[in-house]
Amino acid sequence: MSDISASEYISRQDELEQEARELMPWxxxxxxxxxxxxxxxxxxxxxxxxxxxxxxxxxxxxxxxxxxxxxxxxxxxxxxxxxxxxxxxxxxxxxxxxxxxxxxxxxxxxxxxxxxFRGLFCECEKEYDPDSNDTMIQCVLGTECNEDWYHDSCMGKKIPPLESFDAYICWKCAKKYDYYLKRIISHPLGEKIVAHTLAHGVEEDKEDSKPTSGMKRSANEVDSQHNNDEYSIFLKEGFSEKLGELKDSIEDHNDKLYLFLNDLVPFLIKDEPVYEPADDGEDAPDDLVSNVLRNAMHREQAIAGISAFNALKMKLNEFLKPFAETGNVVKEEDIKSFFQRPEETSK
Known part of the structure; x- marks a missing residue:
């Protein structure tokens, strides 16, 4: 253990508080x-x-x-x-x-x-691995897959570059609403909405497994391209605005596509705001460090850890106060003497 001044200790504590705010901001x-x-x-x-x-x-x-x-x-x-x-x-x-x-x-x-809700994600049905290099993409439609997340590696080698699209509709949702989505793809505005389509579950060496860039196509052409197979859709940046224009261009408000866009998936045109609790404001340092402990530790250990930390921190601050006032360096033997006190070793 190296020597540390009281001011350095306080500075490190400030860094911990900032980390706590970033991890649990509300x-x-x-x-x-x-x-x-x-x-x-x-x-x-x-x-x-x-x-x-x-x-x-x-x-x-x-x-x-x-x-x-x-x-x-x-x-x-x-x-x-x-x-x-x-x-x-x-x-x-x-x-x-x-x-x-x-x-x-x-x-x-x-x-x-x-x-x-069982902790499983993607078609592979695996738990989230924070150490994986895979990018996870959430289905923006989500009415059939329950807004599931998918690994880019599970989509196959033909997935388009991540920077080439803004949102993703999985094959499960595309299959459920195939009629409406093919009408969107074949609409004159379709090329401004759809960046790519990608057949699902097709062997990698087949030519039709390549992603198809957005272009104006008839519904028959779309059917022919995918042979009625399952397929995913990758949407362009600004797709919401163009979907709104498409909906407004439909004069018959009883048209199935109008009802689909207006009543069933209005969030594709105007996304719902995400509820966020109030900011933590000026939480006390104890509260902030407690938040870090909750985030970093197993939850069954968190309550005991937070209680012990708060008690120890209060006594350590009292011990360091004279060093901070005089600017003296806190040496290793000083810290050892603090923790060798009977009331501290019993913690």
Missing amino acids: EPKTCTYEMGPLKQSVFACRSHKNIGLCYSCSIQCHTKCDIVELFTKRHFTCDCGTERDNQEPGEEGFRCQLRKNRESDVPSLTNRYGQN
């Missing part, structure tokens, strides 16, 4: 259940029936649980403290520690649960 004080369905960050709890939690409940109510971050989901209501949540009540009998309800609330009937 105050986990409000459960979103009573706000109803939202586009929000969702966290799956694999310890309790693979339910979906809002940001705050994943931190405050399910601290000891096996949590998987799913990123954003549309039209989702927090499951914490509902009949879907089989976690035992806390010490005070609350089902949700933020809503403080003693009886389980009625769960949302519109929530949709795909494989992501």
